[in-house]
Amino acid sequence: METTTAKVETEANSDSNSRQKALFIVVVFLYWFSTYIYVPILSPYIEHLGASYTFLGMVLGVYGLMQIIFRLPLGIWSDFLNRRRPFIMLGIISSGVSGFAFALTDQLGWALFARALAGIAASTWVVFTVAYSGYFAQEEVTKAMSVMQFTTVIAQLTSMMISGYLVDTWNWKVPFMLGGIISVIALVLSFYMKDRQESTRAAMKLKDLVPVMREPMLFKVSFLSILAHCILFITMFGYTPNQAIALGASKNDLAWLTLSFMVPHALTTLFAGKYFVQRFGERATIVLGYMGSAVFTFFIPAAHSFLWLCITQIFNGLFQGLIFPLLLGKSVEHIEPEKRATAMGFYQAVYAVGMFIGPFAAGWVSNQWGLAVGFRLAAVVAFCASVLAFYWIKRKSKGPVSVSES
Numbered sequence: 139m140e141t142t143t144a145k146v147e148t149e150a151n152s153d154s155n156s157r158q159k160a161l162f163i164v165v166v167f168l169y170w171f172s173t174y175i176y177v178p179i180l181s182p183y184i185e186h187l188g189a190s191y192t193f194l195g196m197v198l199g200v201y202g203l204m205q206i207i208f209r210l211p212l213g214i215w216s217d218f219l220n221r222r223r224p225f226i227m228l229g230i231i232s233s234g235v236s237g238f239a240f241a242l243t244d245q246l247g248w249a250l251f252a253r254a255l256a257g258i259a260a261s262t263w264v265v266f267t268v269a270y271s272g273y274f275a276q277e278e279v280t281k282a283m284s285v286m287q288f289t290t291v292i293a294q295l296t297s298m299m300i301s302g303y304l305v306d307t308w309n310w311k312v313p314f315m316l317g318g319i320i321s322v323i324a325l326v327l328s329f330y331m332k333d334r335q336e337s338t339r340a341a342m343k344l345k346d347l348v349p350v351m352r353e354p355m356l357f358k359v360s361f362l363s364i365l366a367h368c369i370l371f372i373t374m375f376g377y378t379p380n381q382a383i384a385l386g387a388s389k390n391d392l393a394w395l396t397l398s399f400m401v402p403h404a405l406t407t408l409f410a411g412k413y414f415v416q417r418f419g420e421r422a423t424i425v426l427g428y429m430g431s432a433v434f435t436f437f438i439p440a441a442h443s444f445l446w447l448c449i450t451q452i453f454n455g456l457f458q459g460l461i462f463p464l465l466l467g468k469s470v471e472h473i474e475p476e477k478r479a480t481a482m483g484f485y486q487a488v489y490a491v492g493m494f495i496g497p498f499a500a501g502w503v504s505n506q507w508g509l510a511v512g513f514r515l516a517a518v519v520a521f522c523a524s525v526l527a528f529y530w531i532k533r534k535s536k537g538p539v540s541v542s543e544s
Contacts, residue, residue: 158332159273163289165226165331166266168324170293172233173259175320176240176313177375178301178392180253182383183310189246191509195501197246197253198376202367202493204257210487213264222269223333229262230328234321240314264483295400302392350473350481358530359468360488362424365523366461367492369431372500372516373454374399377509378438378447384509387444398448399455406459414460420468421531423460428524430457436517439510468531 176183184194216225232255239252267286274282297317304312350356370376374396382395406414414423434453441447469485496516504512 155273159270161327161331162270162273163285165230165324165327166270166286166289167293168320168327169230169233169259169266170290171297172230172237172317172320172324173256174294175297175301175317176237178298178379178396179305179310179313179389181377181380182389182392183240184246184249185380186310187244187246187249189249191501191505191512193246193250193501194377195498195504197250198371198497198501199494200250200254201257201260202371202490202495202497204254205261205490206487206494208258208261209264209490210483212261213268213483216265216268221333222265222272223328223331225262225265226269226331227325227328229259229266230321230324232256232259232262234318234325237314237317237319237321241311241318264486291400291404295396295404298396298400299393302389302396306388306390350484353472353481355472356469356481356485358526359465360485362523362527362530363462363465363469363485363489364492364495365519365526366428366458366465367489368496368499368519369435369492369516369523370458371493371496372512372519373435373438374451376497377500377504377512378451380509381438381441381513382444382447385441385444385447387447391444395444395448395451399451401455402452403455403459406456407463415464420464421528424464424527424531425524427457427460427464428520428527430454431461432517432520432524435513435520438513 181194181198184197189197212225212228216222236252236255236259239248239255243249243252270286271282301313304316378399379392379395382392383389387395414426418426431454434450434457438447438450438454441450466485469481473481496519500512500515503515
């Protein structure tokens with residue numbers, strides 16, 4: 139009888155765990171959907187409100203600035219309290235308030251505040267990843283992160299695909315309002331998530347960062363990732379939609395711009411380790427990624443039609459997809475297993491510097507000399523990164539690598 143009872147309890151716990159994992163994935167999808175639904179139309183919208191490129195750079199850059207400030211402290215605070223759900227709810231609420239603030243105001247100051255809230259929302263992503271991994275055994279954590287990454291990409295792609303259509307069909311405010319509504323749904327669902335206690339997990343402390351930061355490769359890879367995020371947040375997540383509008387594209391056409399970048403970006407990210415590294419090696423793959431990004435970012439201002447702009451984005455997405463997963467893998471390659479969570483927290487906090495500096499610097503440059511110079515700045519950054527990668531990344535024997543950006 140006791141054996142039967144124990145078996146029933148085990149099956150019930152397994153079913154409950156499966157439901158919790160499914161619920162968590164739904165919440166993750168809604169969280170990223172609400173955060174990214176207005177990204178393709180954000181910079182054209184801020185420009186529509188009358189902002190200069192300098193102020194536009196501030197709005198785009200504050201997203202990264204908030205992550206620099208909050209991402210690591212939130213992770214440490216979550217570890218200290220041994221709580222996950224309150225921080226997940228904080229991220230969802232911040233994303234929702236951000237969307238509603240954009241939708242209900244037309245003031246540039248409020249737009250800056252709203253984008254700052256989106257940065258705080260993104261800062262909680264570290265807690266999301268730690269919480270979801272807690273549903274899995276240690277040997278299944280990699281699989282869990284793959285599911286999270288896939289969910290993130292699908293949420294970003296589907297949300298960004300419809301934003302231009304919503305603006306073209308109704309008005310600028312609809313994507314922001316829908317993002318806020320989706321966050322409310324996610325918040326309601328989050329109340330049904332169980333907050334798992336992790337009694338065996340040691341809390342990360344600021345002093346733990348010191349020995350980790352002394353690892354030379356982590357510093358180099360983190361700096362290269364800063365440059366990679368500079369490029370990304372100047373181009374597709376920054377000013378490329380403005381270039382499309384300037385070429386006469388409709389708001390609905392921005393869906394094709396998004397698709398042209400995101401699909402090759404996702405596919406290359408998936409196959410970077412399995413194909414490119416196996417054939418060419420890590421250093422050559424990363425250098426190729428930066429060099430390709432430099433070339434096709436340089437040619438963005440030279441695209442005299444929307445079709446040619448989309449072609450530059452196809453190749454930009456492809457080459458940038460080579461960079462991010464390999465840098466992520468190398469960030470913990472030389473770190474002891476027990477310190478890898480700390481290294482990853484440091485890495486994710488540091489690369490947010492690129493999300494801030496990139497669009498802010500490009501906005502200032504574009505305000506002085508035109509948007510074309512802003513893109514050329516990103517191309518120069520990519521070229522310099524390719525040179526640094528050539529000297530910093532040691533040549534290794536070719537072989538399969540399995541990593542993913544999270």
